[in-house]
Every structure is written in C-alpha cells, then in structure tokens.
Amino acid sequence: MRRSLAISTIAVALALPSAAAFAQNPPAQPPAQPPAAAATTGQDKPAAPAPKLVFTTDAGILLLQIKTDQTAAFEELIAKIKERVGKSSDAALKEQITAWKPFKASEPSGANALYVIVVDPAKKDTEYDLFGILQKTYTADELRSEEVQAMFKKFVGAFAAGYNKLSLTAK
DSSP states (O other): OHHHHHHHHHHHHHHOTTGGGGSSSOOBOOOSSOOOSOOBOTTSOBOOOOOSSOOSSSEEEEEEEEEGGGHHHHHHHHHHHHHHHHHOOOHHHHHHHHTEEEEEOSSOBTTEEEEEEEESSOOTTOOOOHHHHHHHTSOHHHHHSHHHHHHHHHHHHTEEEEEEEEEEOOO
C-alpha cells in the first residue's frame, strides 16, 4: 500500500510539476543567507520560530528546483541532513527523516533539475524546511563558525527556486 502510494504520488508530481504553483500557499523560499545562531529570548532560551513549511495531512511531497550545475551541492545537503540527524539525540528529528524518500527526476524542470522528496508518513504541523532541520543539528557556536556558514551559503546557492509542497490525502 505504501509503495503504491509513493509510486502514484511520484507519477503525479512528475506529470504535473506546476500543480504546486497553483496551491493556496505560495512556495516557501530557502533562506537568502545562512542561518545565524538561534535567537534568544530575555531568559537566554532559544526562541522557537513558528513552522513555515508544514504538511497538514498524513503524506506530502516537496518539489525542489535545483540549478543544474549545483546538483552535487544539493545532494550533499541531503546527505549532511541524514548524517547529522543520524548522530543527533533528537528522536523526533530521527523519526521525521526516516519517512523521507528523496528522488531526482529524469526529466528537467525547465533549465533546472527537479528533486522530489516524498514524505510518507508526514508528521502533521512539523517543520520540513531542509535548512531549519539541518540547523537544529548544530549548536549555536557551530552555527557561528566560518566553516558551517560557508557550507550553508553553498547549499542555499544550489536552489533555483523556493520549495513547492503538496499535502496529500490517500483516496
């Protein structure tokens, strides 16, 4: 059942890549610059930003247009997320990532490469922003380091457009 849902979902995503453009929510944008260390409240506790890229159903798809010459950087981003989350002690992040099934479309999306991340099952009202997830795996000091800042800049530069997402309901 899961496999057939994933396959049919991918087929729809590849056949109608512009469908997300007509979704009610505009596409989320990757950050214009690397994330800084977490903002703090007056009590020196990190402020929890409201989720911005969430699924409202039990499954979803992220459609990502990546610059053709930057696919290696994007694939490095996905690998880095999996690596860092795998080493994390955050059980919720680990559970979230195990539901990911990333794919690269054989067909281009205009002048760009199209990546599809099928999320099944999706955790409702949970943040799926790739940069936000990766940022959660670093300490504030690590986020301030030049090396991590340069890595985030490279990853941001791979995106040709923002995220498109589809929240899916099985029928």
